[in-house]
Amino acid sequence: MTMLRVCIFFFVASFGNHALAAQTEKQFVDLIAYGDYVLTMQADEQLIEDGAVAVLQGVIVGVGPAAEIDSYFTAAKKLDGANKVLMPGLVNGHTHSAMVLFRGMADDLPLMTWLQEYIFPMEGRYVDPALIEAGTRLACWEMIRGGITSFVDMYFYPDVIANVAVNCGLRAVVAAPMIDFPSPGFKGWDDSFAAGVAFAEKWKGKHHRITPALAPHAPYTVSKPHLDAAFKAARILDIPVSIHVAEDRAEVNVVREKYGMSSVELLAGLGMLKQPTVAAHVVWPTDADIAKLAGSQAGAIHNPTSNMKTGAGFAPVPKMLAAGVNVGLGTDGAASNNDLDLWQEMRLAALIHKGNSNDPTLVSAMQALDMATRMGAHAAGLGDKVGVLQTGRQADMIQVSLESPRFDPLYNIMSHLVYIAKSGDVVTNVVAGHVLMEMGEVATVDIGSVRAGIRKIAAEIKADLKNR
Amino acid sequence: MTMLRVCIFFFVASFGNHALAAQTEKQFVDLIAYGDYVLTMQADEQLIEDGAVAVLQGVIVGVGPAAEIDSYFTAAKKLDGANKVLMPGLVNGHTHSAMVLFRGMADDLPLMTWLQEYIFPMEGRYVDPALIEAGTRLACWEMIRGGITSFVDMYFYPDVIANVAVNCGLRAVVAAPMIDFPSPGFKGWDDSFAAGVAFAEKWKGKHHRITPALAPHAPYTVSKPHLDAAFKAARILDIPVSIHVAEDRAEVNVVREKYGMSSVELLAGLGMLKQPTVAAHVVWPTDADIAKLAGSQAGAIHNPTSNMKTGAGFAPVPKMLAAGVNVGLGTDGAASNNDLDLWQEMRLAALIHKGNSNDPTLVSAMQALDMATRMGAHAAGLGDKVGVLQTGRQADMIQVSLESPRFDPLYNIMSHLVYIAKSGDVVTNVVAGHVLMEMGEVATVDIGSVRAGIRKIAAEIKADLKNR
Numbered sequence: 001m002t003m004l005r006v007c008i009f010f011f012v013a014s015f016g017n018h019a020l021a022a023q024t025e026k027q028f029v030d031l032i033a034y035g036d037y038v039l040t041m042q043a044d045e046q047l048i049e050d051g052a053v054a055v056l057q058g059v060i061v062g063v064g065p066a067a068e069i070d071s072y073f074t075a076a077k078k079l080d081g082a083n084k085v086l087m088p089g090l091v092n093g094h095t096h097s098a099m100v101l102f103r104g105m106a107d108d109l110p111l112m113t114w115l116q117e118y119i120f121p122m123e124g125r126y127v128d129p130a131l132i133e134a135g136t137r138l139a140c141w142e143m144i145r146g147g148i149t150s151f152v153d154m155y156f157y158p159d160v161i162a163n164v165a166v167n168c169g170l171r172a173v174v175a176a177p178m179i180d181f182p183s184p185g186f187k188g189w190d191d192s193f194a195a196g197v198a199f200a201e202k203w204k205g206k207h208h209r210i211t212p213a214l215a216p217h218a219p220y221t222v223s224k225p226h227l228d229a230a231f232k233a234a235r236i237l238d239i240p241v242s243i244h245v246a247e248d249r250a251e252v253n254v255v256r257e258k259y260g261m262s263s264v265e266l267l268a269g270l271g272m273l274k275q276p277t278v279a280a281h282v283v284w285p286t287d288a289d290i291a292k293l294a295g296s297q298a299g300a301i302h303n304p305t306s307n308m309k310t311g312a313g314f315a316p317v318p319k320m321l322a323a324g325v326n327v328g329l330g331t332d333g334a335a336s337n338n339d340l341d342l343w344q345e346m347r348l349a350a351l352i353h354k355g356n357s358n359d360p361t362l363v364s365a366m367q368a369l370d371m372a373t374r375m376g377a378h379a380a381g382l383g384d385k386v387g388v389l390q391t392g393r394q395a396d397m398i399q400v401s402l403e404s405p406r407f408d409p410l411y412n413i414m415s416h417l418v419y420i421a422k423s424g425d426v427v428t429n430v431v432a433g434h435v436l437m438e439m440g441e442v443a444t445v446d447i448g449s450v451r452a453g454i455r456k457i458a459a460e461i462k463a464d465l466k467n468r
Numbered sequence: 469m470t471m472l473r474v475c476i477f478f479f480v481a482s483f484g485n486h487a488l489a490a491q492t493e494k495q496f497v498d499l500i501a502y503g504d505y506v507l508t509m510q511a512d513e514q515l516i517e518d519g520a521v522a523v524l525q526g527v528i529v530g531v532g533p534a535a536e537i538d539s540y541f542t543a544a545k546k547l548d549g550a551n552k553v554l555m556p557g558l559v560n561g562h563t564h565s566a567m568v569l570f571r572g573m574a575d576d577l578p579l580m581t582w583l584q585e586y587i588f589p590m591e592g593r594y595v596d597p598a599l600i601e602a603g604t605r606l607a608c609w610e611m612i613r614g615g616i617t618s619f620v621d622m623y624f625y626p627d628v629i630a631n632v633a634v635n636c637g638l639r640a641v642v643a644a645p646m647i648d649f650p651s652p653g654f655k656g657w658d659d660s661f662a663a664g665v666a667f668a669e670k671w672k673g674k675h676h677r678i679t680p681a682l683a684p685h686a687p688y689t690v691s692k693p694h695l696d697a698a699f700k701a702a703r704i705l706d707i708p709v710s711i712h713v714a715e716d717r718a719e720v721n722v723v724r725e726k727y728g729m730s731s732v733e734l735l736a737g738l739g740m741l742k743q744p745t746v747a748a749h750v751v752w753p754t755d756a757d758i759a760k761l762a763g764s765q766a767g768a769i770h771n772p773t774s775n776m777k778t779g780a781g782f783a784p785v786p787k788m789l790a791a792g793v794n795v796g797l798g799t800d801g802a803a804s805n806n807d808l809d810l811w812q813e814m815r816l817a818a819l820i821h822k823g824n825s826n827d828p829t830l831v832s833a834m835q836a837l838d839m840a841t842r843m844g845a846h847a848a849g850l851g852d853k854v855g856v857l858q859t860g861r862q863a864d865m866i867q868v869s870l871e872s873p874r875f876d877p878l879y880n881i882m883s884h885l886v887y888i889a890k891s892g893d894v895v896t897n898v899v900a901g902h903v904l905m906e907m908g909e910v911a912t913v914d915i916g917s918v919r920a921g922i923r924k925i926a927a928e929i930k931a932d933l934k935n936r
């Protein structure tokens with residue numbers, strides 16, 4: 001730990017060396033968070049035993065051994081680290097938050113039955129700004145509770161979603177949905193495109209935690225000229241695109257039949273590889289597609305639970321990782337999951353590819369952690385802001401309690417985080433230096449009123465399902 | 469709900485009809501457990517809203533709507549059911565409990581490296597009765613905490629394991645390990661066989677919660693004459709066999725090369741299909757094997773996490789279920805899991821086969837629940853005792869709290885139990901009418917002293933791993 005890395009901003013000017021620093025007045029910062037283990041996810045110094053992170057104005061200003069941090073900094077607010085891991089907050093790279101409203105409404109059905117008899121009709125009848133607000137608030141509670149600090153959302157009424165994210169304290173990439181068919185709030189492409197662009201213009205630079213994005217739904221639901229228009233608009237506005245790509249074989253077959261190429265090739269021709277793109281799913285890329293995605297501006301978001309639940313299959317994650325594709329993790333919407341638990345996705349990312357390839361070495365615990373934090377942040381277009389505990393980055397971080405006997409004995413903290421930790425083990429959630437949850441209690445969502453609202457809506461949906 | 473089903477034992481003699489029952493003195497039972505939802509897992513009446521179960525001398529004497537149960541029974545001990553599901557306890561059909569000692573010691577390695585450089589040497593150096601006792605106690609804490617009420621164990625020093633199960637209150641099938649190689653406590657087959665038979669003779673009929681069994685390790689580690697001897701001894705002693713079967717392709721290939729047949733065919737020739745056998749894994753059966761297993765006395769235990777983690781693959785569970793094989797669920801040992809969470813296995817059982825077959829209808833939530841309870845009990849040879857909430861069965865049952873907002877909204881309780889519930893949501897664990905856990909607090913394991921012991925052993929193992 002060098003002075004240069006610990007001390008930035010005005011601090012670096014005031015002290016010349018360690019010995020002096022320890023004897024001089026300490027810098028007063030907003031927050032110091034501790035951990036028996038600090039997992040920085042920096043390549044060079046991943047794990048610090050008995051470490052700490054100092055935070056000023058939402059930004060990390062010091063990472064190191066607790067004794068060193070305490071010798072340079074002091075703070076009114078301290079987060080105790082006994083029996084805890086302090087690590088970067090998790091990045092949920094793909095979700096449709098408000099779909100928590102439909103979780104468990106229908107499961108274990110053929111994809112088209114599920115979509116056409118349950119999801120689409122209920123979306124058509126019930127999705128309005130009030131439902132989106134209630135659902136997104138419930139989802140944000142669940143994400144904060146489970147240690148997610150950033151999420152990439154793609155659902156109707158993005159303005160409502162962005163406002164909920166602002167209010168509950170989470171960081172979000174909120175992508176405005178654009179689709180060729182009539183959908184909640186839209187008659188079709190033209191007004192979905194116009195509304196999406198208006199949303200992006202309104203939110204660009206409006207709030208430091210919100211990144212607006214455009215979400216042309218998928219290569220099979222948006223025509224090529226419309227996809228082209230969306231990618232162009234995103235380039236002009238300098239914002240990311242979020243899109244479903246190669247989710248299942250049906251899509252890949254349709255695209256190949258229609259365009260004579262793969263979904264990735266189609267989108268590559270429209271700019272996907274050269275502009276920030278969050279490509280959700282990518283279950284059926286060809287080897288050539290994977291080579292194209294590697295080193296490109298497009299990140300792939302792996303959604304293992306959803307991909308299994310809908311029967312899409314197993315994304316070739318080991319191949320993508322080996323090729324150098326930025327792969328993140330996502331929960332997808334809770335209608336196909338049925339919760340928003342990135343620990344579950346992390347564990348599955350480490351397990352299913354071993355099973356699918358009969359190779360127990362594929363996707364290590366460390367790679368799964370990387371997909372949920374550092375690499376996932378890059379895949380979501382947030383790599384310059386979050387994903388590692390490092391001076392200069394946003395202070396998005398969580399504490400995981402090792403209190404449960406499930407964590408005994410402890411040989412390797414990374415293994416335990418991936419193969420044993422559950423969302424309920426997260427006890428602290430900090431975004432941009434703000435403590436959204438402490439001691440397991442979410443502070444920024446009034447969950448009582450949220451639940452009451454959700455139950456009222458669900459009762460109507462249930463009655464509707466029964467009566468039809 | 470007929471009188472006949474509610475009222476058994478002395479009760480059935482005293483009352484003639486509903487009206488009379490309600491006005492007469494109530495039967496005093498040991499325990500009444502309630503649930504906003506009572507999932508009986510009986511085929512005809514799976515879910516009772518606002519229900520209850522009455523228990524006398526460890527046996528279920530009434531199952532029905534809470535109002536009816538309250539009109540017939542009263543009890544000093546009542547378990548409140550507000551916002552809870554009452555359901556049969558989970559059956560962990562295959563584990564090596566004490567291997568919690570090695571969890572996270574080594575992961576993501578080739579199978580042979582993992583076994584030969586980590587597991588076997590550490591077992592050789594550290595496994596003794598004291599380690600088995602400490603590890604099994606930790607494992608029992610974890611199983612009780614997570615809603616498991618019965619487990620099938622196969623590990624060294626079965627006498628110690630059985631005593632721990634007795635003391636912590638769990639129901640167990642404890643299988644004595646028999647193997648052709650030197651192992652902790654044995655020089656080879658002869659003394660492992662003799663010790664196993666002696667264990668079985670000692671424990672047969674000794675304690676109502678303990679079923680002794682014999683565990684010839686696997687078709688590739690025990691010669692055919694020795695397998696034959698083990699199956700014969702189990703027949704003579706009238707106890708089950710527990711054995712690893714067709715776990716990975718390497719085994720299946722070795723057996724075919726050596727015997728010209730599949731593992732299932734080999735064992736079928738020795739009696740497996742005609743005597744109670746708990747066949748663990750069964751990842752690589754042929755279609756003919758599956759047909760043989762269907763309707764036989766052998767149950768197959770599916771261990772999805774372990775099978776993925778070791779690279780064994782995906783067992784053909786949908787085919788086995790369709791054929792009518794009794795399939796249960798297991799955690800396997802925590803060295804290849806790395807915890808003992810049957811909720812995780814239930815969810816995986818419902819998810820991975822959808823993904824592997826690209827068919828979202830395969831393995832429904834209800835089937836996964838069935839594998840963890842009713843059918844799993846049959847697969848573990850405990851089907852006449854536990855697995856359903858029904859009069860005459862042992863009172864092995866759990867309460868799952870729906871307190872978390874993760875369960876909102878609620879359309880279908882079975883879906884939420886499989887796709888959302890986590891081991892931490894279990895708040896009550898009852899075995900044979902004894903309350904082992906209430907309000908999430910395990911009463912029968914002094915976890916503080918267990919942890920201290922575990923940490924001492926683990927420190928030695930860690931130092932050993934570092935120094936070699």
